[in-house]
Amino acid sequence: MLESLSCFYRILSVTIMFMPKTIYQLFQALLILVLISALFSPNSVKAQSTGLKYTVLEGDSIDSIATAFRTTSYRIRRINYIPDLDYIYPGQKLLIPGFDDVEGEVIRVKQPFGNSLTGYFSSLHQPLSLLTRLNFITNVDQTWAGAPLYIMYTSTPSVKEIPVTEGLTGLETAVKLGLSKWTVAEYNNLPGPWMLLPNTSLWTPDAGSVEGVQNDSAPDMTVSPFPLLQGKTTEIITNAPAEGASLSGSLRMSINDSLGTDSNYTSTEFPLHFFSSDDGRMVALQGVHRFTKPGMAAMRITTTYPDGSTFSYQENLQVKTYDYGLGAPITVDESYIDSTVTVPEWEMIKIIYQEAPPTKEWTFGLADPSPSEGDWISRYGLLRSYNDSDYIYFHSGVDFAGNNSTPIFAAAAGTVVLAQDLEVRGGATIISHGHGVYTGYWHQSQIDVKVGDHVDAGQTIGMVGGTGRVTGAHLHFEVAVGGVQVDPLEWLQGMY
Numbered sequence: 001m002l003e004s005l006s007c008f009y010r011i012l013s014v015t016i017m018f019m020p021k022t023i024y025q026l027f028q029a030l031l032i033l034v035l036i037s038a039l040f041s042p043n044s045v046k047a048q049s050t051g052l053k054y055t056v057l058e059g060d061s062i063d064s065i066a067t068a069f070r071t072t073s074y075r076i077r078r079i080n081y082i083p084d085l086d087y088i089y090p091g092q093k094l095l096i097p098g099f100d101d102v103e104g105e106v107i108r109v110k111q112p113f114g115n116s117l118t119g120y121f122s123s124l125h126q127p128l129s130l131l132t133r134l135n136f137i138t139n140v141d142q143t144w145a146g147a148p149l150y151i152m153y154t155s156t157p158s159v160k161e162i163p164v165t166e167g168l169t170g171l172e173t174a175v176k177l178g179l180s181k182w183t184v185a186e187y188n189n190l191p192g193p194w195m196l197l198p199n200t201s202l203w204t205p206d207a208g209s210v211e212g213v214q215n216d217s218a219p220d221m222t223v224s225p226f227p228l229l230q231g232k233t234t235e236i237i238t239n240a241p242a243e244g245a246s247l248s249g250s251l252r253m254s255i256n257d258s259l260g261t262d263s264n265y266t267s268t269e270f271p272l273h274f275f276s277s278d279d280g281r282m283v284a285l286q287g288v289h290r291f292t293k294p295g296m297a298a299m300r301i302t303t304t305y306p307d308g309s310t311f312s313y314q315e316n317l318q319v320k321t322y323d324y325g326l327g328a329p330i331t332v333d334e335s336y337i338d339s340t341v342t343v344p345e346w347e348m349i350k351i352i353y354q355e356a357p358p359t360k361e362w363t364f365g366l367a368d369p370s371p372s373e374g375d376w377i378s379r380y381g382l383l384r385s386y387n388d389s390d391y392i393y394f395h396s397g398v399d400f401a402g403n404n405s406t407p408i409f410a411a412a413a414g415t416v417v418l419a420q421d422l423e424v425r426g427g428a429t430i431i432s433h434g435h436g437v438y439t440g441y442w443h444q445s446q447i448d449v450k451v452g453d454h455v456d457a458g459q460t461i462g463m464v465g466g467t468g469r470v471t472g473a474h475l476h477f478e479v480a481v482g483g484v485q486v487d488p489l490e491w492l493q494g495m496y
Contacts, residue, residue, distance in 0.1 A: 052099035054106050056092040068108075068150070069096050070136055099134075105153040106134060113145045114221030114238055114301070116313045126152050144296060144316040146226050227318035228297060231290040231381045233486045233496060236272065236299075237283050244306035247274040247282050252300075253319065254293035259346060260392040261339045265293045270482050272299075273356040273436050285435060285496065287484030290381055290394045294321050324381025327395060329388065336469035337386045341423050349430070349440075352417055353483045356436035362412035365494030367457055369411045369441060369477050370400035370464070377401050377474060380487045396485040397440070397478035398492075402464030404445045408475055410455040411439045411491075419447050425476070426468025429461055440478035443468050 054065065062073045062082070075097040082088065096106070112120060117140045121131050134150040137143060221238040228234055234251075241247050249272035254265040268289075274282040288297075297319050302312040335341060368374070378399040383391040410431055417438075418430035427444030445465025455461060466473035479488040490496065 050103055052096045052102040052104065052106055053093045054096050056088050056090050056094060057108065058090045060088065060090070062088055065094065065096075068148075069098065071097050102130065106150050107153045109149050109151055111143060111145050111147045111149050111315075112221075113223055113315070116140075116315050117143050119313060124151055124154075126154070141296075141316065144227075144318045145223065145299075146318065223317060227320045228288050228292075229320055230288055230292050230294075230322040231324065231487050232288055232322065233481050233490060234286045234288055235283065235496065236274075236286070237277070237281055238274075238301075240276065240280060240282050241303050242305070246304045247301065248272065248304065249274070249284065249299065249301040251286055251317075252298040253289065254295070255289040256291040256293075257289060259339065259342050260337070260386075260389065261343065263392070265291075270484070271356075272301075273482070275358065275360065275435055285437065285481050287481035287486040288319065289484050290324075290396070292319055294319050322381070324379070324383070324394070326391060327378065327382035327384045329385040330471060331387055332469050332471070334387065336424055337389075345422055345424050349418070350483060352430060353436075353438055353480045355417075355432065356482075357415075357432060357434045360434045361414045362433045362437065362457075365496060366411035366439065366479070366488070366491045367409065368400075368492060369409050369439070370402060370475050371407065371409075372401050375401045380485075380489065397442075397476050398488045400464075400475040400477060402475050403473050404463060404465055406464040406475070407460045408441050408444065408462045408464060410457055410459045410461050411477070412457045414439075414455060416449045416451055416453040416455060416461075419450050419453075421447075422468065424469045426470065427462065427465055428468075431455060431461075436482045438480040440476075440480065442476035442478065443470050443474060445473075 054069075056065070062076055066073045066076055076082070076094060079095050079097050088094070093105075111117060115123070117137075118128075121128055124131070131137075131149075131151060134152075135143075143149075221236065224235045224237075225232060236249075238247070250269050251272055252267060252269045255268050256262070256265050257268070258264075270286055272284040272286055274284045277283045295318075296316045298314055299317050300312060300314045302310055304310050376398050378395055380395060380398055382395045384393040384395055385391050386393060408429075412431075412433050414431040414433040416429060417432045418428060420428060422428045425440075425442040427442075427447050429441045429444065429447055429449060431439050431441075433439065441462065443465050444462040445467060446463040447461070448463075449455060449461045464473055464475045477488055479486055479491050
């Protein structure tokens with residue numbers, strides 16, 4: 001372009017040199033301006049019709065798309081001829097720079113629950129190298145269920161999942177499928193049959209016709225709330241396994257359960273107890289400790305088949321902070337915060353909370369344990385300071401107003417598993433409601449039940465008092481799920 005302008009300039013200069021001097025100088029100045037403008041104008045971009053395309057979704061912006069694909073807003077605008085930063089709309093197809101060697105359309109999905117990242121990628125039957133590149137994944141342990149993922153758009157392949165159970169070799173799996181072990185490896189993009197490892201999923205074009213192979217699709221799973229929140233109850237719902245098989249699992253979190261004696265987090269594994277629900281699915285309830293470290297929690301689900309073989313997978317769940325606020329500083333006798341007293345008492349109660357009887361005895365949440373309905377004087381989760389300490393403690397329940405003449409009601413039907421006087425909790429009663437759900441009633445002046453009693457919802461079990469670590473008479477009401485004290489308000493509101 002510059003050479004053409006230069007040639008044009010020389011010809012025109014010869015033509016106008018015979019003009020009057022003033023007009024000649026004017027033309028010269030104009031031509032110089034044209035040449036300068038050509039030097040500094042942006043190069044034209046050749047129209048690009050191939051490459052990686054992304055369809056804009058509601059809520060997308062050029063900045064958010066650029067961040068997702070590790071590029072810049074300027075490059076996206078330039079390659080797509082977008083004059084205005086905000087000039088995009090849902091349904092618009094954009095070329096994504098940096099993927100010139102990739103042909104097709106990329107879509108955004110969420111990493112599904114109930115499947116590991118590698119298992120999910122394998123089910124798509126797309127090159128693993130491309131999927132990790134699209135999502136800039138360098139470590140699968142840094143991803144979590146529910147996280148946004150980018151995959152290539154394609155028609156859903158007619159494949160079935162074949163779990164390679166523990167104790168079943170790759171050769172045995174291939175024989176049951178009626179295929180060569182090399183064929184199975186090739187279809188699943190494995191370097192060889194030695195990679196047909198236990199606790200991994202294989203995918204075949206037509207697994208439905210294979211006899212003797214467990215080939216149900218990975219169970220649909222929901223986790224609520226998601227992400228996991230400090231101090232809340234997590235509900236995990238999944239499809240029931242095949243007839244005769246059982247489901248179990250665990251959730252590993254980093255928690256501080258030291259009662260103020262230590263500032264470190266400890267990796268702790270909580271068993272997940274699955275029970276059948278009214279709709280035929282499987283449900284597990286698990287509390288998230290108030291002092292759980294934000295980040296990742298590792299969930300592992302295991303299916304045990306009638307022949308004793310097992311299939312397990314693991315996926316990460318995200319844990320986030322929940323702000324419950326600060327409580328007023330409290331002054332108590334030093335013996336009530338002495339770790340030689342507080343820790344053994346809590347360890348004894350934790351052992352009780354770990355059991356998960358199979359019979360569910362509550363319906364639609366819990367009822368108020370006090371006639372002072374909704375009259376709370378302190379709520380769950382508040383950070384607490386005792387005797388001018390740092391805010392290293394938290395309130396593990398809800399406090400109801402009352403006095404020695406105020407009755408205490410069972411929040412739901414259940415079995416009494418503890419009824420005695422304790423040093424910190426005073427007059428204490430614990431009721432098991434099944435499935436790992438417990439309610440605790442502290443500081444009682446009178447206990448009207450004994451261990452082993454079965455109580456009905458609303459039955460009087462004692463009287464409010466001022467025993468144990470208190471500054472005045474009240475009922476401390478506590479809910480524990482899966483061995484963890486959780487926010488009782490959600491249960492009183494009928495959320496579970």
